[in-house]
Amino acid sequence: MVHILPSNTLYRGRRLLATATLGLAFATLAGCASTPPPNGTMNQALAQLQAARDAGAADYAPVDLDYAQGKFSQAQKAMANRKYDDAALLADESSVDSELARAKARLGAARAQNQSKSKENSRMRVEMIDNHANDTVPIPSSVQESETVLPEATNNAPPPAAGGETQPLNDQGGR
Secondary structure, three states, X not given: OOOOOOHHHHHHHHHHHHHHHHHHHHHHHHHXXXXXXXXXXXXXXXXXXXXXXXXXXXXXXXXXXXXXXHHHXXXXXXXXXXXXXXXXXXXXXXXXXXXXXXHHHHHHHHHHHHHHHHHHHHHHHHHHHHHOOOOOOOOOOOOOOOOOOOOOOOOOOOOOOOOOOOOOOOOOOOO
């Protein structure tokens, strides 16, 4: 038994099938059109990498700088292969690694400066002790050449006034 459908129903079915096929084709083309090239992200990663180099990361954080440079190279290769999602992700990772290298470089530079200042203070302290070796006032035994912090003053009384001796302060509110 053969069913014969009215021509109107057959026309609707073909039209529905054509619309679905056309929609599927558009969806496929939209899926093929990937994200645009992440030029801004790549530029930011390059700027972060240069900032890390300028901060001295090659001296103070070479491993982190190498990671950042490696990620940036991978991002450039992904860009060349038009894998823009991968390139954006790698560029972001490069930026983060560059920021870490920069922070470690600034910390290393601050530590080096602190160490330099400590050495200079020690040198000046030894020089001061040597210059005052013949003084009649003895140097307190608590002051040593290797000390990095000066001892605190033990006499908390104010210096005498120009015209005479000082009077102790009354702790009872001025009575």
